[in-house]
Amino acid sequence: MDTAKALLLGALVASSWCRPAQAFTLGQLDVHGFISQGYLKTSHNNYLAKTEDGTTEFNEAAVNVSSELSDKLRVGIQILARDLGDDGNDQVKLDWGFADYRWRDELGVRIGKIKRPLGLYNEGRDVDMLRTSILLPQSIYHEELREVMNAAKGGGVYGTIPAGRLGGFDYQHVYGSSDVDLEPVNLRNQFAAVVPGVPPGTVSMDVRYTDTTTIVWRTPLKGLRLGVTYARSRYDVHAPAVPETATSDPAVTIPGQAARKARIDVASHVIASAEYRCQDLTLTAEYVEQDNEIDLFLTGYPKITYGTRGCYGGLDYRFTPWLAVGSSYSVYYPNRKDRHGHDLAARGLPDFKAWQKDACLTFRFDPVPGWVIKLEGHRINGAAQVFDYDDPRELEKVWNLFAAKITYNF
């Protein structure tokens, strides 16, 4: 662990002695925050970060401030710094910030930067103490796509509608755009792949829009809620022109390349969700299918279409106020028409890049208020979501991941 992180943890411990875990109130302002530090280690394959050697580049810290300006109007803002491998690098960014006018319980309006309500857990994905597991099921909540899933700058509506004997419905709709940083290598490579032949480091991306709607049905069956999310989005990838380049031989030049553009449309991103809670037991399952279209804007080249599929099932049980155990099994296919990897194998790639199947077990400890400690193990078959390699032949089909995390919140 480097010196800076050791000092940070030491400061956390000292602050917990000085102040119990409770939010600050400054006049009309409520202040909350958290800080998490984690560790990742894989037996094989670098996953999410340089994990084969073990890494502590896995942390988040956030502070939020909010205020009720009237009975119907709230404003709030949260800044977040996170690091996961080369993603984030502890840069302080606006995580969310919006004004919320709740006209009625059935209808409220938000404007600003709003977390996208994808599935049950996307909105709280950066907040470790909201769940038992360290990593959310990657089949639905892929960490390397966090930047494009996280939030939208625009507006939204929300509300809760009682339905008598049918229970009730909660809904949210968020529409907007966002600024996506393609600095993380793996994220940049994924989008640069649509403009082949161009140096990935020169590629940029605009999020033209994201459009997300979620409805959750609080069913009459006590403890059961069902949800569905439908989302669409559009991304424009740009590669600048490359000028003709002279060489040492005046008769030879390296040809230039015109500026290029590609468009990725997530035509349909559907998540079906179910959660059943019975006393201290919680069962969860989600299923996703996403249909994508890529237009290269090249004469004679048709649009490329492909669809992904993912799902997971999980259970959590709280044994005591200080101990909870969770387990899940998650499956992801980046191309649901090639779930067995035959097409990949025909191209000389490992067939197990066509899937990623992940069995996970987590122990969560809440020793004192405000502190959470977690230990987690994964047994993974497949490498569909492993992108950090020079030669795919280096990849291992079956591998393990160990994760640990400690969080303080107030």
Add this chain to the structure above:
Amino acid sequence: MKKTILLLLTILLTSGASIQAGSIIIIANQDVPAGELSFDQVQRIFLGKMTTWSDGRKIVPICLKGGATHAAFLRKYLDMNPSQFDIFWKQAVFTGTGRPPKTLANETDVIQTVKGLSGSIGYIDSDTLRGTLRIIEVN
């Protein structure tokens, strides 16, 4: 105080419950217009999904910080344990979508706060009430 007791009894009557020793009682300020509440309404109030009374006045839910009464209330009305309730409101706080209820250290504070705060609603153990007020049971 008489109106508070009357409201309290009305809620118990409509819920079909009698005041048993150690049972959870919902209490509300005397200006609360609701004469009765369903389980669903109590759940929606303490999960921030119902925020105004029928007269448009803001609902102010009051919770205990912890303890057996808090756990029993959550189990009975929200079908949650204290950890799940805590996580629910932390999700709201850290996504900007809600503000948790006011929490108090003990039931005496809950009674005093509900008595003095317009639109407020809270919960206590019936044994607490027995120690401070005369309870009239209705058969």
